[in-house]
Amino acid sequence: MVAENLSFARALVTTNLKAAVALRGAFVIQVVFMALNNFTFFVFWWALMGHVTTLRGWRIGDIQLLFGMVAAAFGLTVTVAGGVRRLGRFIEDGALDTLLTQPKPVLVHALGMHAQPSGAGDFISGLIFIVWSGQISWRATPFVVAVIVACTLILIACGVVFFSLAFWLGRVESVATQLWELLVTFSLYPEPLFGGTLRLVLFTVLPAGFVGYLPVRILHAPSLANVAILLLVAMAYLCLAVLVFDYGLRRYASGSRFTTFG
């Protein structure tokens, strides 16, 4: 069952990527501009850390590593599961009808439907930031891969939960989008900036702690046990997301759609 779903997801992603790359000019522009976008954003940190050497123990290299991790995971998310950001609209518009009649899992299908070419720009610039941080040795490469995959799964899971609120609350697309962006925003800033109750929130409701802070700690001192913990956390969030979506799907009202599909 899982193997079948994975194989279907792989086929979906491949098809979507082929479709995106087919428009070569648009694809290249989106990738290059997104990478430029990330480097321009980081000018803020270069300018600030040019005046201040450390921020509560964090140096520019640590921030580059954090930014690279989150950018790579975000890029992978919108490339392999680009549909996550449209899930709210699918539910709201009754557009899941077409997927419900297919013999494949609705959630996997909905997630894999819209690969975003700009994700490749995020992914590539993320990898450049990770290498540039100077904090990762070649031997730690498998840990980097595992941690990026775990962060990607958590981002997808959170997206599914936030956008699935549309099953109960109706038009929540903008609110869900903002929640998801808040998660990414919090992930991009150094961990010591946040304390108290907010810290609890950042490791539960908005798990920026698992998307950014814990991965950076793991990559500073790589260990199999820590990676296993992060992957378990990612699986837990993913299970929660599937449960929420399946539960919501029972409340789904058809949009009576008649469209061609394929």
Place this chain on the structure above:
Amino acid sequence: MIATQLAKYAAFSRIAASQARRERNELYGRMAFFAVILGVFSSLWRAVEEAGMPVAADPKSLVWYLAATEWILLSAPPIHIEIQEAIRRGDVVYRLGHPVSYVVAELAAGLGLLAVRAPFLGLTAFFCAFAFTGWIPPLTALFIVVPFGFAASAVITALYLGIGLLAFWLQDVAPVYWVWQKLMFVLGGLMLPLELYPAFVRRAAVFTPFPSLLAAPASFVLGTNLVTPGALAGRLAFWSGVTACAVSWIFRRAASTVTINGG
């Protein structure tokens, strides 16, 4: 004659404003995002203060500076998205035949949205900045920031309109928007005052509209007053004129090359 024309466009503004008042989810989302950003940056500036402030300003006024720049930027409605979609779907063709200018009507609608967003986001900025700092800048500074900030948001809205019109050639204007947004971020001094950037960035910024739209109005809360109110009014008027000419030229070029198929 002029009054009739103005009344037509005022109607576009009123309709957009009433729609924005009804569909407030996006606005609430922006308000929450705004509050979080101010919270994050108040923590950041406290951390920077511990390490030694690199600029002659205290963390409290820097949080207010960010509140002002973000208020200006977030208040401007991202009308380029709707314009891009109208062009991609071909809906724009039906609008071209109407007895109103498409560009002015879109700008009027954008200003209607701005009129609803700016007060909500302004109150969010004020209360959150006060909550995070426990301090309020001199009222005279705030009285200068508000009108200039609103005018700057209007110019940003017009710039979004120009970006949206590029969809006649590009189909997807997102990459242009990203770069424009980040130029605003750096050259406009969105999060950091311009004096913290290297000299070449500051020199480059002078030749762009970005400092006049963000850093200059917000500098009044820092007390650094990059320009006098009179000079800022002159610069905003100049960049408004440049934006109007550019948008008008883009639209004329687009309308002259558009091909209409079908009925």
